[in-house]
Amino acid sequence: MIRTLQARLYSLSKFHIHNVRLKSLSQKFLGVHGRSSSRIAGIPRGHKGLSTKINTCNGIKAFCTAQDLSMKKCVPCSSKDLRPMTEDAAHQLIPQVPGWNLVNEGGTWKLHRSWKVKSFTKGLEFFQLVADVAEAEGHHPDLHLVGWNNIKIDIWTHAVGGLTENDFILASKINGLDLHHLLSKKTAK
Numbered sequence: 001m002i003r004t005l006q007a008r009l010y011s012l013s014k015f016h017i018h019n020v021r022l023k024s025l026s027q028k029f030l031g032v033h034g035r036s037s038s039r040i041a042g043i044p045r046g047h048k049g050l051s052t053k054i055n056t057c058n059g060i061k062a063f064c065t066a067q068d069l070s071m072k073k074c075v076p077c078s079s080k081d082l083r084p085m086t087e088d089a090a091h092q093l094i095p096q097v098p099g100w101n102l103v104n105e106g107g108t109w110k111l112h113r114s115w116k117v118k119s120f121t122k123g124l125e126f127f128q129l130v131a132d133v134a135e136a137e138g139h140h141p142d143l144h145l146v147g148w149n150n151i152k153i154d155i156w157t158h159a160v161g162g163l164t165e166n167d168f169i170l171a172s173k174i175n176g177l178d179l180h181h182l183l184s185k186k187t188a189k
């Protein structure tokens with residue numbers, strides 16, 4: 001499968017991707033986001049459109065498509081080869097989860113986003129929608145509802161004490177929720 005992907009990458013490299021070293025691309029992208037997957041990140045088989053956004057990761061230019069993360073499934077956090085991703089890898093991925101920021105709390109990198117909701121009960125409705133996604137993924141955020149209408153969510157992989165692709169997948173799926181009816185017109189602080 002890697003061979004077909006490399007052939008596809010090679011044909012792409014003639015037109016769009018520059019300075020790509022195919023062998024090192026597959027080596028570099030295996031495990032760069034904290035999991036040893038046989039897929040080369042960002043270009044799934046049979047993917048129709050590639051975004052024009054070119055990301056670099058460890059000096060390699062590659063195409064990543066934002067919708068990839070929301071189409072992925074979290075892996076069990078108990079899997080033995082899960083390990084925290086590098087700070088560089090996290091910075092490469094953060095543009096794919098608009099509204100979320102990288103924060104470092106006591107040495108642990110996390111994803112953080114905040115919202116202002118219309119009321120305390122709307123905040124609980126918000127939590128329930130997020131909880132449904134988390135339960136479906138088997139991956140869970142830290143939920144905070146403070147000052148009755150301020151929601152703050154942190155996402156990190158507790159099992160490894162840092163960030164893995166699971167966290168970005170969950171953040172992307174939260175971004176895909178229809179929450180507008182719960183949000184206050186005022187923006188979060």
Ligand SMILES: C[C@H](O)[C@H](O)[C@H]1CNC2=NC(N)=NC(=O)C2=N1
Nearest residue numbers: 077078138139140156157158159
């Ligand atoms: C067995 C199951 O995968 C683990 O208990 C999950 C549950 N949800 C989780 N969520 C998060 N954010 N981090 C974890 O390490 C984690 N572990």
